[in-house]
Structures are given as C-alpha cells and as structure tokens.
Amino acid sequence: MKALLQSFWQSLWGALRPASAYSWQTALWMSLLAWLLAQLARSPEQVQSPISVHGILTSLSWMFLILAVGWLTLERPLKLLGINFGPWLTGALVCLFLFVRRDYSFPRTALVTWPLISAAIAAVPEFIDIESGFSIPRGLRVRQNIVLMLLVNLLLTSWITFSFRLNDWLLRYPGLRGEAFSQSFFLMPRDRDEEDFSRGITIVREMERQLGSNVSGQTQSQVERWLLDNQTDPLIFRDLVMNTLAAQRAETATGRPLPRPKDDRFWQLETLVSEPAYQVELRARWIGPRANEAGHLVKHTCKVDFGSNLRATVSCPNDMIVITDPKNDPIPVRRAPALDSLETSPTL
Amino acid sequence: MSFPDLMLPLRAIAFQALFLVVAVAIEATVLEREFGTSRPGSVLYALLINLASTVAGWIAFLALEPLLPDNWRMAAMSFVFFNQVFGNLDVSVVLPVLAFVTFLSTLFLELLTLGLCMKLWSPAGLSPQLSPAEVRYGRAQRYRSSGVARHRRNALLKANGYSYGAILLMLLVLQRASFLN
Numbered sequence: 001m002k003a004l005l006q007s008f009w010q011s012l013w014g015a016l017r018p019a020s021a022y023s024w025q026t027a028l029w030m031s032l033l034a035w036l037l038a039q040l041a042r043s044p045e046q047v048q049s050p051i052s053v054h055g056i057l058t059s060l061s062w063m064f065l066i067l068a069v070g071w072l073t074l075e076r077p078l079k080l081l082g083i084n085f086g087p088w089l090t091g092a093l094v095c096l097f098l099f100v101r102r103d104y105s106f107p108r109t110a111l112v113t114w115p116l117i118s119a120a121i122a123a124v125p126e127f128i129d130i131e132s133g134f135s136i137p138r139g140l141r142v143r144q145n146i147v148l149m150l151l152v153n154l155l156l157t158s159w160i161t162f163s164f165r166l167n168d169w170l171l172r173y174p175g176l177r178g179e180a181f182s183q184s185f186f187l188m189p190r191d192r193d194e195e196d197f198s199r200g201i202t203i204v205r206e207m208e209r210q211l212g213s214n215v216s217g218q219t220q221s222q223v224e225r226w227l228l229d230n231q232t233d234p235l236i237f238r239d240l241v242m243n244t245l246a247a248q249r250a251e252t253a254t255g256r257p258l259p260r261p262k263d264d265r266f267w268q269l270e271t272l273v274s275e276p277a278y279q280v281e282l283r284a285r286w287i288g289p290r291a292n293e294a295g296h297l298v299k300h301t302c303k304v305d306f307g308s309n310l311r312a313t314v315s316c317p318n319d320m321i322v323i324t325d326p327k328n329d330p331i332p333v334r335r336a337p338a339l340d341s342l343e344t345s346p347t348l
Numbered sequence: 349m350s351f352p353d354l355m356l357p358l359r360a361i362a363f364q365a366l367f368l369v370v371a372v373a374i375e376a377t378v379l380e381r382e383f384g385t386s387r388p389g390s391v392l393y394a395l396l397i398n399l400a401s402t403v404a405g406w407i408a409f410l411a412l413e414p415l416l417p418d419n420w421r422m423a424a425m426s427f428v429f430f431n432q433v434f435g436n437l438d439v440s441v442v443l444p445v446l447a448f449v450t451f452l453s454t455l456f457l458e459l460l461t462l463g464l465c466m467k468l469w470s471p472a473g474l475s476p477q478l479s480p481a482e483v484r485y486g487r488a489q490r491y492r493s494s495g496v497a498r499h500r501r502n503a504l505l506k507a508n509g510y511s512y513g514a515i516l517l518m519l520l521v522l523q524r525a526s527f528l529n
C-alpha cells in the first residue's frame with residue numbers, strides 16, 4: 001500500500017514538477033498559488049468587485065490556469081479522430097473566465113463565442129514566429145487549415161445561436177410548447193408533459209377565476225347576461241384574461257421580470273354553456289402555428305348552481321383536461337402549475 | 349443558470365451535415381473534371397465554398413429574423429417546428445422565389461469565396477497558370493483572365509445545379525417519407 005502510494009506520488013510529482021522555468025507546470029503552480037492567495041485575501045464584508053485584491057488574484061489564477069492548459073495541450077495534443085481538441089478545452093476555460101461569474105453571468109455569450117475563441121486559440125501558434133514574434137503563415141496547407149477551421153467554427157456558432165433563437169421563440173410564444181414537433185425537420189420529437197401545456201392551463205385557470213368572481217352571488221339573469229356577453233364578444237373576454245395574467249406575472253416575477261408572452265392573439269377562448277342548469281365549459285384553444293389543423297385545447301367544466309337563496313355558486317369538481325389531437329385520448333391535468341411556471345423556462 | 353429543457357435542433361444539424369457531405373461530394377467531382385485539380389484539392393475547395401455559403405446563410409437568417417414582419421416569423425416558426433405552412437403567405441409563390449434567391453446568392457457567395465481563396469493563396473492548378481510570355485501582353489492577359497472568370501462561373505453554376513438538384517430530391521423524399529412521424 002505504502003509502495004503504491006509512493007509510486008503514485010512519484011509519478012504525479014514527476015508530471016507536475018516544472019521541468020524548466022518556462023513550462024506549463026510553472027503556470028499551473030502559479031495559478032494554484034494565486035488561487036491560495038486569493039482565498040487569503042477574501043473578506044466577507046467587502047463587496048466582491050473585480051478590482052479588489054481578491055478579484056485581481058482570482059483573475060490572475062484563471063489566466064495562469066488558461067496558460068497552463070493551453071501550453072499543455074500544445075505540447076501534448078488531445079487527439080481524437082485526427083483532430084486536436086486542445087484549443088476547445090482552452091477556449092472553454094477562456095469563455096468561463098470571461099463570461100461566467102457568480103455575480104454577472106452570460107452563459108449564452110460564453111457558449112456562442114466558444115467555437116470562435118477556440119478557433120482563434122488554435123490559430124495563434126501558426127502566427128507566432130520564433131525569431132520575429134509575429135508572422136503571417138506562409139505555408140499553403142497552414143492557410144487552408146486556418147480558413148477551414150474558422151468556417152467550421154462559424155458554423156458551430158451558428159448552430160448554437162440558432163438553438164438559442166429556437167428557445168427564445170418558445171419563451172415568447174409558450175403556446176408552441178403544447179404542440180407536437182414530430183414532423184419537424186429541425187427538432188427531435190419529445191414527450192410533452194404538463195409543463196408544456198402550462199400556458200393553456202394558466203389561461204383556463206384565469207378564465208375560471210373570472211367566472212368565479214363575476215358570477216358568484218349573482219342572480220340567474222345576471223349570470224346569463226355575463227355568459228352571453230362572453231359568447232358574443234370572446235375577444236373582449238380574452239383581452240381581460242390576458243391582461244390580468246400579464247399583471248399577475250409582473251407582480252409575482254422575482255428578480256428580473258420576464259417579457260410578456262406574445263402569443264395572446266393565438267389563443268381562442270370559448271365559453272360553452274349547456275343544460276342541465278349551467279354546465280359551463282371553459283376552453284382555451286391554440287390557434288397559432290401548429291402541427292395539426294386543430295391545435296391543442298385545454299378545457300375545464302364548471303358548474304353554476306343556484307341555491308335556495310337563488311344566488312349563483314361556482315364549482316369545478318373535475319380534472320382539467322388537455323386535448324392534443326382529436327384522435328388521441330384527452331390528458332387530465334393532475335397538479336396545479338405554479339403561477340410562475342413559465343419562469344422556469346430557459347432564460348440564459 | 350439552468351438548462352431545464354433547452355431544445356437542441358439536432359435533426360437540423362444532422363440534416364445540414366448530411367447535405368453538406370452530399371454537396372461537397374458532387375461539387376468536388378465537378379470541380380475536379382472542370383479544373384483538373386487533384387481529388388483532395390477539389391474536396392477542399394468544395395468544402396470551403398459550401399461552408400462559406402452555409403455560414404453566410406445562417407448569419408443572414410440570424411441577423412434578419414428579428415427584423416422580419418410578424419407573419420413571416422410565424423411562417424418561419426411553423427416551418428421549423430411543424431414542417432407546416434401557416435398564415436396567409438402564398439407558398440406556391442414564396443417558396444420558388446426563396447429557392448431561386450438562395451440558389452443565386454449561393455452561387456455568388458461561392459464565386460466570391462473562390463476568388464478570396466485565390467487571393468489568400470495561389471491555388472496550384474485551380475486556374476490555368478499564365479506563362480510569362482502571356483503576361484507580357486496586357487490585352488491577351490485580360491482576355492485570358494476574363495475567360496478564366498467565365499469558366500469558373502460556368503463550372504460553379506454546373507456544380508451547384510447538380511448539388512441543389514440532389515438535395516432537393518432528398519428533401520422531397522424526406523417530405524414524403526413517413527418514418528419521421
């Protein structure tokens with residue numbers, strides 16, 4: 001056991017011992033040293049600004065780490081399928097250092113710029129000349145490879161940016177998530193869960209609340225009047241519901257308020273009334289871009305009763321139901337989504 | 349920072365990679381025959397020009413998308429998410445026009461890229477080298493180089509025609525195929 005530990009330690013030290021003053025090991029030890037010093041200089045009361053001693057030492061530690069990794073991968077390329085992935089490792093560290101911090105973080109910027117920064121790092125050694133310091137590479141192959149690498153990485157950046165754009169669309173038009181993507185040439189099909197129908201569920205829940213607050217305690221003729229108004233002017237009712245929801249969102253949003261969804265006009269709100277004595281079916285149907293002719297539909301059946309005092313009471317005993325496709329079985333909604341369920345969506 | 353369900357356009361990436369391989373294979377063959385370049389050289393040039401035009405297309409789309417009128421964006425979203433048409437855009441007009449514009453701009457971009465490559469390095473063998481005797485006569489050189497430009501343009505037109513045809517065919521088959529659903 002002792003021999004094993006000893007040999008392990010020896011090989012570790014053999015790998016990490018600086019072979020000369022100018023080596024990646026030196027940079028690694030400098031990074032470690034800077035980090036240790038940064039821990040010593042940390043003061044909990046002080047605001048963690050990048051200009052504090054702690055901040056400067058942390059940045060130094062990062063820079064030495066980047067230098068060490070870059071140097072190491074230059075000396076021993078991380079070859080996989082004939083491609084050296086070392087620059088992408090260094091690039092990832094650079095992006096983390098530049099854009100991902102505890103107090104202000106831009107993971108989106110980090111991801112989008114990762115391929116470009118990596119390409120730049122991969123190209124740097126070709127531009128360095130031992131004698132003159134800087135030189136434009138002369139070899140034909142070298143130039144071709146640099147251009148090719150730049151283009152491939154631009155394509156990667158485009159794909160990453162496009163992914164973010166897709167998710168922005170889904171965030172701005174949350175109703176889209178309730179639709180199936182199985183026909184898409186762009187996305188993999190996925191199973192939808194309640195979270196994906198949350199926009200429609202939230203709308204129906206608000207319709208329900210409006211019904212409760214406008215109808216409870218009213219006489220039969222007042223109730224009939226309200227229901228008739230909703231049927232003749234569904235757009236007014238929709239505006240009321242959507243504006244209330246937007247106001248609630250603004251109130252409940254913690255921290256940075258999210259922009260209001262833009263898919264209001266793609267929801268068709270229906271109030272169906274049937275006997276006996278007022279079964280009120282509240283429906284929100286998605287009529288925006290969709291997979292099938294009939295978009296998905298969230299509905300809830302409520303009952304308006306008139307007790308002995310002839311005043312209305314509203315009750316909605318059954319599950320809310322989601323219908324994704326006339327062919328498919330309706331999906332009952334089991335749990336109440338949090339009001340801010342949309343806040344959990346990707347907001348990089 | 350959270351990645352709850354970040355949607356990745358994996359199918360789009362796979363299809364684009366596939367179409368790039370097909371286009372490069374076809375165009376490299378045409379370039380090899382037209383210019384007499386070596387096989388690796390033709391593949392490299394085909395790859396360079398196709399990558400450049402693809403990247404330019406992405407940059408144009410990503411930059412213009414926020415400026416699109418709402419119904420155009422809806423049409424784009426409907427196409428991306430559902431492979432469907434949406435709204436009142438007349439597909440029978442928009443699609444051919446879009447395809448034609450894409451084809452022309454691809455051709456233009458590839459010519460541009462090829463020209464830039466020529467500037468960045470002397471492309472051993474891609475254009476007929478001029479002998480010193482020809483260089484001395486300015487007019488002959490100009491005549492010769494305009495001929496080179498025309499030849500280059502026609503070759504790229506041919507190469508793009510074939511590769512676009514092949515990709516269009518693949519798209520039609522995919523559109524008809526039911527394995528995606």
